[in-house]
Amino acid sequence: MSPPPKAILFDIGGVCVISPFQAILDYERAHNIPIGYINSAIQKGPLETGAWQQIERGEVELNDAWFARFKAQLEDADAWAAFCVKNGLPDEKVPSIDAKALFWDMMRISRTPDPYMYPALLKLGSFSVPSSSPTATGKQVVSQFILGALSNTIRFPPSILDDKNVPFTSALLHPSSSSSSPPPNSPLPNFDPTNIATHFHTYLSSAHLGVRKPDLAAYELAVRELSRLSEARGTGVIEARDVVFLDDIGANLKGARAVGLRTIKVALGRTREAVRELEEMVGRSLLEE
Structure with a gap:
């Protein structure tokens, strides 16, 4: 021992x-987004240039320009396609995600x-x-x-x-x-x-x-x-x-x-x-x- x-x-x-994953889960359920997709898109990054990865390293400022990049990361067509293939889902239109509302829900719950x-x-x-x-x-x-x-x-x-x-x-x-x-x-x-x-x-x-x-x-x-x-x-x-x-x-x-x-x-x-x-x-x- x-x-x-x-x-x-x-x-x-x-x-x-x-x-904050609870806020993500709540958002996915409320907007009929497959459970796990948002976190998958966040983790996909990319590691060096992903909006989420860069904000957590303090390389960029939290502002409207960053929220636009975060939205693009969450709505990335390749991230969505990869998630659908992995989970056996039909590759339909990428969900539209209100990145700013989601982000602040995550911060408030935390x-x-x-x-x-x-x-x-x-x-x-x-x-x-x-x-x-x-x-x-x-x-x-x-x-x-x-x-x-x-x-x-x-x-x-x-x-x-x-x-x-x-x-x-x-x-x-x-x-x-x-x-x-x-x-x-x-x-x-x-x-x-x-x-x-x-x-x-x-x-x-x-x-x-x-x-x-x-x-x-x-x-x-x-x-x-x-x-x-x-x-x-x-x-x-x-x-x-x-x-x-x-x-x-x-x-x-x-x-x-x-x-x-x-x-x-x-x-x-x-x-x-x-x-x-x-x-x-x-x-x-x-x-x-």
């Missing part, structure tokens, strides 16, 4: 917050914390162990696990308006019945319940780094950063095998495994099962029974 991980690396959308993984994240941040090197951080205790995020992200221009002409904010929206406060012994001093980045010791954003999953360089960078933090606090080097990575996209998990990370697949609508798997890996209770 493998030892517990030293660091836990999270994807954000579809893991810590509600999946502001809601996942009801299982988000509380588990708060618990993980509360677990501490005595510091073996108080001089490294000045603290007597440190987090048992170094928590990191590795997310394919988008830069939002200041004061950008969504498709409803409303200023968009990525701040988390917590249900009134949930607890968004960190446990009292949380070693995350800058915690802000509306800012997902403050829930981690390091937050790695593809749009700011210029590299996105599943590029192997993204995982290698993450391991180096986690190890740097661990060494700085006196808890030693972290190698890829010391990290467990959670993501909802198979290709991203495949890339992580190629670098040597342990992985957990977070399936749409099944985050509770993923938390159970994480509990087994870390040897801690994370679900609120």
Whole structure:
């Protein structure tokens, strides 16, 4: 049996917050588009020049010109034909997709914390162990696990308006019945319940780094950063095998495994099962029974 991980690396959308894929699924159902086509068109790219791929690497601005390119990517005749062949569907007219409305639906739904993984994240941040090197951080205790995020992200221009002409904010929206406060012994001093980045010791954003999953360089960078933090606090080097990575996209998990990370697949609508798997890996209770 493998030892517990030293660091836990999270994807954000579809893991810590509600999946944007849910918005895609809702759009496909509402507009009678074959289930899975939109995500297939997004993933088809192309890798270097696809509108979605470029916005996640921070290479282009989020504006009307980009939305036009995103629409073209979603309505690409070759992507549609390939999807129809793969799924045994008649190659009829390519569906018309309101790319801007779809995009903003994806962004809005992703502001809601996942009801299982988000509380588990708060618990993980509360677990501490005595510091073996108080001089490294000045603290007597440190987090048992170094928590990191590795997310394919988008830069939002200041004061950008969504498709409803409303200023968009990525701040988390917590249900009134949930607890968004960190446990009292949380070693995350800058915690802000509306800012997902403050829930981690390091937050790695593809749009700011210029590299996105599943590029192997993204995982290698993450391991180096986690190890740097661990060494700085006196808890030693972290190698890829010391990290467990959670993501909802198979290709991203495949890339992580190629670098040597342990992985957990977070399936749409099944985050509770993923938390159970994480509990087994870390040897801690994370679900609120």
